[in-house]
Amino acid sequence: MLKAFFERIRQGHRTLPFPPQEEVLPTGFRGRPALDPAKCREGCKACADVCPTDAIVAGTKPAVDLGRCLFCNECVAACPTGAIRFTPEYRMAATRREDLVIGAGAPRLARPLGSERQLLRRSLRLRQVSAGGSAGCELEASALSNVVFDSGRFGIEFVASPRHADGLLVTGPVTRNMRSALEKTYEAVPPPKIVIAAGASAISGGPFMGGAEVLDGVEKVLPVDLYVPGHPPHPLTILDGLMRLLGRIRSA
Amino acid sequence: MAIRSIANLRNGEAVPLDQIPQVHPESFRSSILSAAATGHLVAFFGMSEEDHVRLIAIVARDGEPALCVTSTMVDAAFPALTPDLPQAHLFEREIAEQWGVLPEGHPWLKPVRFHRSYRAGRDAWGRSEGDSLVPGVMDYFVVEGEEVHEVGVGPVHAGVIEPGHFRFQCHGERVIHLEIALGYQHRGIERSLEGGPDKRTVHVIEAIAGDMAVGHALAYSQVIEALSGTEAPPRAQTVRVVALELERLANHAGDLGALAGDVGYLPALSYCGRLRGDLLNLTMLGCGNRMGLGWMRPGGLGAAFQPEVAGQISGALARAIPDLERSFNLIRKNSTVRARFEDTGVMPRATCEELGIVGPAARASGVERDVRHDLALGGYATAAIPVATWSSGDVFARARLRWLECSNAAGYLRDVMRSLPSGDVRRNPGELAPDSIAVSLVEGWRGEICHVAVTDARGRFRRYKIVDPSFHNWPGLAVVMRGQPISDFPLCNKSFNLSYSGHDL
Numbered sequence: 012m013l014k015a016f017f018e019r020i021r022q023g024h025r026t027l028p029f030p031p032q033e034e035v036l037p038t039g040f041r042g043r044p045a046l047d048p049a050k051c052r053e054g055c056k057a058c059a060d061v062c063p064t065d066a067i068v069a070g071t072k073p074a075v076d077l078g079r080c081l082f083c084n085e086c087v088a089a090c091p092t093g094a095i096r097f098t099p100e101y102r103m104a105a106t107r108r109e110d111l112v113i114g115a116g117a118p119r120l121a122r123p124l125g126s127e128r129q130l131l132r133r134s135l136r137l138r139q140v141s142a143g144g145s146a147g148c149e150l151e152a153s154a155l156s157n158v159v160f161d162s163g164r165f166g167i168e169f170v171a172s173p174r175h176a177d178g179l180l181v182t183g184p185v186t187r188n189m190r191s192a193l194e195k196t197y198e199a200v201p202p203p204k205i206v207i208a209a210g211a212s213a214i215s216g217g218p219f220m221g222g223a224e225v226l227d228g229v230e231k232v233l234p235v236d237l238y239v240p241g242h243p244p245h246p247l248t249i250l251d252g253l254m255r256l257l258g259r260i261r262s263a
Numbered sequence: 264m265a266i267r268s269i270a271n272l273r274n275g276e277a278v279p280l281d282q283i284p285q286v287h288p289e290s291f292r293s294s295i296l297s298a299a300a301t302g303h304l305v306a307f308f309g310m311s312e313e314d315h316v317r318l319i320a321i322v323a324r325d326g327e328p329a330l331c332v333t334s335t336m337v338d339a340a341f342p343a344l345t346p347d348l349p350q351a352h353l354f355e356r357e358i359a360e361q362w363g364v365l366p367e368g369h370p371w372l373k374p375v376r377f378h379r380s381y382r383a384g385r386d387a388w389g390r391s392e393g394d395s396l397v398p399g400v401m402d403y404f405v406v407e408g409e410e411v412h413e414v415g416v417g418p419v420h421a422g423v424i425e426p427g428h429f430r431f432q433c434h435g436e437r438v439i440h441l442e443i444a445l446g447y448q449h450r451g452i453e454r455s456l457e458g459g460p461d462k463r464t465v466h467v468i469e470a471i472a473g474d475m476a477v478g479h480a481l482a483y484s485q486v487i488e489a490l491s492g493t494e495a496p497p498r499a500q501t502v503r504v505v506a507l508e509l510e511r512l513a514n515h516a517g518d519l520g521a522l523a524g525d526v527g528y529l530p531a532l533s534y535c536g537r538l539r540g541d542l543l544n545l546t547m548l549g550c551g552n553r554m555g556l557g558w559m560r561p562g563g564l565g566a567a568f569q570p571e572v573a574g575q576i577s578g579a580l581a582r583a584i585p586d587l588e589r590s591f592n593l594i595r596k597n598s599t600v601r602a603r604f605e606d607t608g609v610m611p612r613a614t615c616e617e618l619g620i621v622g623p624a625a626r627a628s629g630v631e632r633d634v635r636h637d638l639a640l641g642g643y644a645t646a647a648i649p650v651a652t653w654s655s656g657d658v659f660a661r662a663r664l665r666w667l668e669c670s671n672a673a674g675y676l677r678d679v680m681r682s683l684p685s686g687d688v689r690r691n692p693g694e695l696a697p698d699s700i701a702v703s704l705v706e707g708w709r710g711e712i713c714h715v716a717v718t719d720a721r722g723r724f725r726r727y728k729i730v731d732p733s734f735h736n737w738p739g740l741a742v743v744m745r746g747q748p749i750s751d752f753p754l755c756n757k758s759f760n761l762s763y764s765g766h767d768l
Contacts, residue, residue, distance in 0.1 A: 013531050014593065014596070015593055015597075018530065018589055018593060019530060020588075021589075022533075022534050022537075022586070025537050037547070037548065039547070039548065039551050040547055040551055040552075041551040041552060041557075044425055049461060059413055062462075063462045063463040063466045063467075064463070081466055081554065081556070082552065082556075083464070083466060083557050084551070084557055084565065084566070097551070122561055125329065127479070138419075138692050139422075139423040140419055140426075141423075141424070141425045141426055141448070141763075142426075143447075143448050143449075143450050143764070144425065144448075144473070145448075145471065145473030145474075145476075145764045146472060146473045146474045146762060146763075146764055147470070147473025147474060147476065147554045148473065149425065149473075149555075150473070150474055150517075150554075151553070152423055153422075154536075156423075156536075157533070157536035157537060157540060158533045158536060158537050159537055159540050159541075169422075171421035171422070173464075173603055183448070184450065185724065186447065186448060186450055187449075188376075188377055188378075188398040188446055188447045188448070188449050189398075189418070189447045189448070189494070191397075192418045192419055192426060192447065193464045196419050197566060207461060212470070216471070218437050218466040218467045218469075218470045219450050219451075219452075219455070219467065219470070220465060221275060221449050222450060223379065223451050223454070223455075224450050224451035225450050225451070233267040242552075242556060243473060243551070243553075243554060250740075
């Protein structure tokens with residue numbers, strides 16, 4: 012007992028000060044891509060050609076669809092002029108699917124829920140459903156509960172039953188075999204309720220896009236209120252998105 | 264002249280497909296039974312050959328550095344191996360489901376992933392195209408009797424975890440039998456890889472099991488290297504070892520915490536949860552992604568390994584491993600935790616060998632089975648890593664073994680980092696050899712990962728077979744639950760921590 016107590020003291024305080032204090036992830040972490048169209052050569056589509064999920068539209072106004080992007084670096088390696096690069100920026104979640112398509116400008120991050128669902132602002136209980144997820148997104152979501160990210164500080168917690176939940180956090184491309192279970196779980200959540208699609212697979216099908224056994228994302232089955240890009244999304248990307256959805260982070 | 268019934272193949276070797284003997288089904292059966300008597304079935308799968316199905320079996324024999332490969336041609340049925348070789352049980356169910364070929368005499372023939380047969384109009388259960396396939400709906404083993412009841416759990420579980428259906432036959436609190444129905448995560452991976460490799464292939468491979476992305480991507484890279492005759496540069500070989508061991512460290516640390524959490528011992532849960540994240544961040548330093556995506560690539564690495572990163576990883580490990588040891592000691596020395604861990608979910612060594620269990624679950628029952636040692640390739644061939652085992656086969660053994668493996672991995676990495684070769688990290692693999700077969704095994708943190716590729720006349724994938732360690736081990740979890748209180752299921756489940764997506768593909 013005493014040993015556990017001393018170990019507790021030794022382990023110290025590990026919770027991140029985010030939010031409100033912004034986190035800075037190390038250089039090299041592949042977060043939100045940044046485009047510099049001025050560097051694009053006429054007619055060059057080297058990035059689009061190598062992109063495994065066709066997330067890039069090349070041309071004079073290049074754009075990247077963060078909902079499809081696997082953050083894999085193939086485009087950066089293929090670009091002859093350095094017009095595309097990955098930044099350590101983790102803030103990427105959006106409330107509208109079209110806001111995930113980013114060009115050279117600043118992206119439009121998630122906005123607070125409408126007035127009819129503002130009662131969820133002070134606490135949010137989520138039921139997680141893995142619908143073909145590979146455990147990558149699930150592990151990053153469950154990391155929110157550890158002492159480092161500690162989403163419980165903000166009333167954000169995962170619960171065991173959909174009947175205790177305010178919404179679903181769905182991962183994976185939604186396999187045919189999980190469709191019915193996902194729909195039933197959604198039905199079991201009392202209204203008002205929200206749906207969060209976390210990860211490239213849940214948003215667009217990701218690497219499984221177009222496959223015969225998957226439905227290419229949650230929005231093919233349920234209305235989605237928050238899209239969290241990443242492959243898998245960093246826990247901070249999920250936390251930032253949730254806090255924005257609840258109207259508790261509003262900065263650009 | 265005697266006809267060879269078995270070919271020998273090294274790990275990471277490719278040979279022309281016509282060098283694999285094709286024998287009569289009876290001879291196929293007896294060859295496998297004799298080889299598996301002192302080893303285990305690594306892979307057993309079908310492949311379409313005109314309007315027939317060619318079955319290929321790969322067996323690893325204990326203490327032999329070569330794999331035994333044999334094949335046979337079948338159409339509607341073949342004599343099942345399962346009655347004499349229980350570890351073939353899921354493989355034969357998979358063959359039946361994928362190809363509509365009946366393993367005659369199979370005692371437990373049920374679907375595995377609930378998808379349509381790969382051969383139109385050939386269904387092992389006689390279902391027509393119009394019949395709907397509902398995952399989890401099949402004949403379950405039912406126990407009847409007074410006060411016997413059934414408990415069904417899933418597919419959606421209480422935790423942040425993947426979906427699967429568990430059906431318990433109980434007498435009071437005691438579990439008489441557990442049957443596990445999976446397939447909810449089936450994404451059609453093997454079929455989607457046919458005709459490849461293409462620009463998406465490696466990304467699909469990395470998503471087979473997202474928490475074992477490095478292991479699967481390494482197995483895939485070795486397949487491509489074998490088929491194209493490429494050798495990854497020495498620096499890449501060493502960094503691959505670093506990546507694979509970091510993946511092991513992070514997941515084992517997370518599992519130790521989760522095991523403590525499952526018996527309500529929260530201090531170790533908190534510390535190990537934090538340590539898991541710290542270890543994932545080392546993988547991120549190495550390649551820019553916490554799960555190691557983009558790190559392993561055919562021909563070497565997908566990211567240059569900067570010299571300063573080696574120093575950062577070594578420094579961080581020197582801080583994290585003593586913390587992990589102290590956390591494990593909290594678990595080890597706490598009598599209430601010990602009371603829950605000891606003699607819970609015991610897998611005897613004989614059961615382990617009979618079921619062909621792999622990875623930490625096998626080693627925790629005293630079976631010295633480790634690809635890094637038995638079929639060492641790349642960095643593990645130049646610098647040997649010690650193999651840890653424990654004998655009690657219970658939840659405690661599986662926890663203890665995880666710590667031993669963490670300790671070994673940390674010591675190993677300390678030495679490896681000091682002698683990191685210099686030079687480039689990637690060679691461009693060329694065209695793949697046509698009409699060939701390549702086998703690649705990697706000891707991922709969950710156990711033996713096996714990838715087999717067969718190419719067509721143009722050097723494209725004609726068949727790509729993946730065997731995730733979970734495919735071997737799920738039946739092990741079901742067996743250790745027999746006679747246990749049902750309340751120990753979460754703990755037993757966590758002590759195996761198997762992948763649903765890796766099994767379902």
